[in-house]
Amino acid sequence: MSTVEVRGLSRSFDGRDVLRDVSFTVGQGEIFGYLGPNGAGKTTTIRILLGLLAPGTGEVRVLGRDLAADDDARRRVGVLFENNGLADRMSAAGNLAYYAGLYGVEDPAERIDELLALVDLADRRDDPVGTFSTGMKRKLGIARAILHRPEVVFLDEPSSGLDPGAQRMVRDLILELSRREEMTVFLNSHHLDEVERICSTVAILAGGRIRAFDSVENLTAASGRPAVTVSLADPADRARACETVGRLPFVTGCDADGDSLLCTLAEPGATPDLVAALVGAGFRIEEVCRSSRSLEEIYLEHVGSAEGGA
Numbered sequence: 001m002s003t004v005e006v007r008g009l010s011r012s013f014d015g016r017d018v019l020r021d022v023s024f025t026v027g028q029g030e031i032f033g034y035l036g037p038n039g040a041g042k043t044t045t046i047r048i049l050l051g052l053l054a055p056g057t058g059e060v061r062v063l064g065r066d067l068a069a070d071d072d073a074r075r076r077v078g079v080l081f082e083n084n085g086l087a088d089r090m091s092a093a094g095n096l097a098y099y100a101g102l103y104g105v106e107d108p109a110e111r112i113d114e115l116l117a118l119v120d121l122a123d124r125r126d127d128p129v130g131t132f133s134t135g136m137k138r139k140l141g142i143a144r145a146i147l148h149r150p151e152v153v154f155l156d157e158p159s160s161g162l163d164p165g166a167q168r169m170v171r172d173l174i175l176e177l178s179r180r181e182e183m184t185v186f187l188n189s190h191h192l193d194e195v196e197r198i199c200s201t202v203a204i205l206a207g208g209r210i211r212a213f214d215s216v217e218n219l220t221a222a223s224g225r226p227a228v229t230v231s232l233a234d235p236a237d238r239a240r241a242c243e244t245v246g247r248l249p250f251v252t253g254c255d256a257d258g259d260s261l262l263c264t265l266a267e268p269g270a271t272p273d274l275v276a277a278l279v280g281a282g283f284r285i286e287e288v289c290r291s292s293r294s295l296e297e298i299y300l301e302h303v304g305s306a307e308g309g310a
């Protein structure tokens with residue numbers, strides 16, 4: 001069973017379609033990245049999943065349940081929206097103790113100590129949250145969201161407004177949560193670099209529709225035929241090497257890509273034969289890499305085609 005299931009979900013506001021026939025699933029233990037431009041409908045999807053907003057048509061399930069109608073299932077879910085949900089006048093520990101009471105957390109003192117250590121705020125436990133930096137508040141917000149050991153946590157833009165160092169802390173924290181607490185993480189994010197590093201699966205939402213839904217690995221693998229980039233010890237040999245490669249039966253194309261050769265192969269297993277042919281022809285090879293596109297390129301391609309009305 002998938003931890004999150006969205007099937008044929010549509011939603012409009014004031015006659016304007018925001019989500020149109022959106023479907024995807026998130027498996028147990030995955031870190032899922034939900035991507036899309038501003039106003040694409042990412043937060044709307046989360047609100048519908050949490051049962052805070054009614055779907056138009058379609059069906060959503062979290063842990064196999066409809067959270068709008070299931071209090072017990074809601075307790076198995078954590079959520080962090082951009083405002084962190086913290087009271088500025090209360091201390092870090094006081095905020096967590098307040099939520100521990102609401103959630104009925106067992107052994108709250110122990111859990112609070114554990115989480116303050118996890119988010120590296122143990123030495124600030126008694127300071128009012130109003131004195132914290134944006135990054136510290138975000139980390140405490142994440143601790144708040146997972147206080148009751150949810151099985152799945154929804155994080156809406158956890159890195160927004162953070163400097164690169166704080167973004168990295170949040171990224172490491174999410175990975176740690178997934179590993180240590182075996183939590184499924186549903187991440188709304190505009191930070192493609194962050195998503196590429198930590199997410200196993202992504203969906204790209206644009207123009208109200210899912211434009212791509214796949215593992216990061218599959219999405220970033222070179223599209224169409226497999227390709228490798230070959231760097232020669234002497235880049236001046238590029239043109240001659242390209243001619244040699246172009247004559248090989250298992251190579252479908254070769255282009256100079258900066259100082260390297262970008263070779264498109266007829267089949268994925270042809271790389272050793274390509275290397276052998278180049279070495280046999282007297283070329284000296286510095287490096288061979290499987291060619292892949294960045295998540296940013298793929299994202300812009302999908303969002304661009306959606307904006308173009310595709």
Ligand SMILES: Nc1ncnc2c1ncn2[C@@H]1O[C@H](COP(=O)(O)OP(=O)(O)OP(=O)(O)O)[C@@H](O)[C@H]1O
Nearest residue numbers: 013014018036037038039040041042043044045190
């Ligand atoms: N309660 C509401 N009433 C009317 N329109 C709404 C409501 N909630 C969301 N919208 C509209 O739905 C669209 C999607 O908003 P949403 O917040 O889901 O986008 P998002 O993808 O999370 O954007 P961002 O990345 O900027 O946070 C926006 O045009 C927004 O104005």
